[in-house]
Amino acid sequence: xxIKAKIKDNVTEVKLLLSNPMxxxxxxxxxxxxxxxxxxxxxxxxxxxxxxxxxxxxxSKDPYFMFNFKGAxxxxxxxxxxxxxxxxxxxDKEVIK
Amino acid sequence: xxxxxxxxxxxxxxxxxxxxASLSATDFVATAPKAWEAASSKEAIEALFGSAAMIDGQxxxxxxxxxxxxxAVPIGIKSKLELTxxxxxxxxxxxxxxxxxEMAENGIVDLQTKIKMRKxxxxxxxxxxxxxxxxxxxxxxxxxxxxxxx
Numbered sequence: 482x483x484i485k486a487k488i489k490d491n492v493t494e495v496k497l498l499l500s501n502p503m504x505x506x507x508x509x510x511x512x513x514x515x516x517x518x519x520x521x522x523x524x525x526x527x528x529x530x531x532x533x534x535x536x537x538x539x540x541s542k543d544p545y546f547m548f549n550f551k552g553a554x555x556x557x558x559x560x561x562x563x564x565x566x567x568x569x570x571x572x573d574k575e576v577i578k
Numbered sequence: 579x580x581x582x583x584x585x586x587x588x589x590x591x592x593x594x595x596x597x598x599a600s601l602s603a604t605d606f607v608a609t610a611p612k613a614w615e616a617a618s619s620k621e622a623i624e625a626l627f628g629s630a631a632m633i634d635g636q637x638x639x640x641x642x643x644x645x646x647x648x649x650a651v652p653i654g655i656k657s658k659l660e661l662t663x664x665x666x667x668x669x670x671x672x673x674x675x676x677x678x679x680e681m682a683e684n685g686i687v688d689l690q691t692k693i694k695m696r697k698x699x700x701x702x703x704x705x706x707x708x709x710x711x712x713x714x715x716x717x718x719x720x721x722x723x724x725x726x727x728x
């Protein structure tokens with residue numbers, strides 16, 4: 482996972498690139514590969530949720546997100562958690578610049 | 579939790595009870611499984627939001643008129659409204675629901691993501707405002723080469 486977080490005029494802009502094939506059951510059957518997709522993404526600053534997404538297999542492969550929120554400051558840490566269809570979790574963090 | 583109450587209306591009690599009480603995040607994949615199985619946007623929207631009237635014209639969809647790569651079609655969502663839940667649907671894949679965003683208190687409705695579209699179809703955004711009203715926007719996206727959505 483790649484996270485970029487920049488603050489400007491009190492608005493933090495986050496660009497998030499996850500790493501997952503995002504294969505649903507239809508594509509898995511067609512290509513004879515395993516189903517694998519992220520089902521939920523949460524972003525937190527200081528333990529508080531700033532953005533979240535429930536996700537399905539029709540997002541592009543290696544899903545990309547951009548989102549904005551107020552209230553954080555430079556130097557704060559943004560923590561991103563993901564969970565996939567098999568319950569596997571991943572976490573990463575980045576300092577807001 | 580009050581603002582998320584509407585979610586449980588559509589979801590069966592059994593699905594809701596699976597969620598541990600301590601979980602602050604709302605996982606729509608777990609709470610509204612029917613919405614993710616629906617083939618058409620209409621069915622998926624009804625499963626998530628019900629069939630109440632929707633207000634048009636206050637959400638902007640930024641999508642290419644012609645997408646060259648159906649495997650990653652960029653979709654932007656912008657609005658000046660205070661929205662709590664924003665869902666993205668399309669009619670180009672076997673199932674309609676793509677992603678449901680939940681905005682926090684300090685969130686700004688300026689989002690981008692990339693979706694798969696295997697053919698030309700409408701992209702629909704439905705959002706619930708802080709005022710409890712439903713808002714929607716639709717845009718047709720032409721796809722020249724299909725994505726690999728199966």
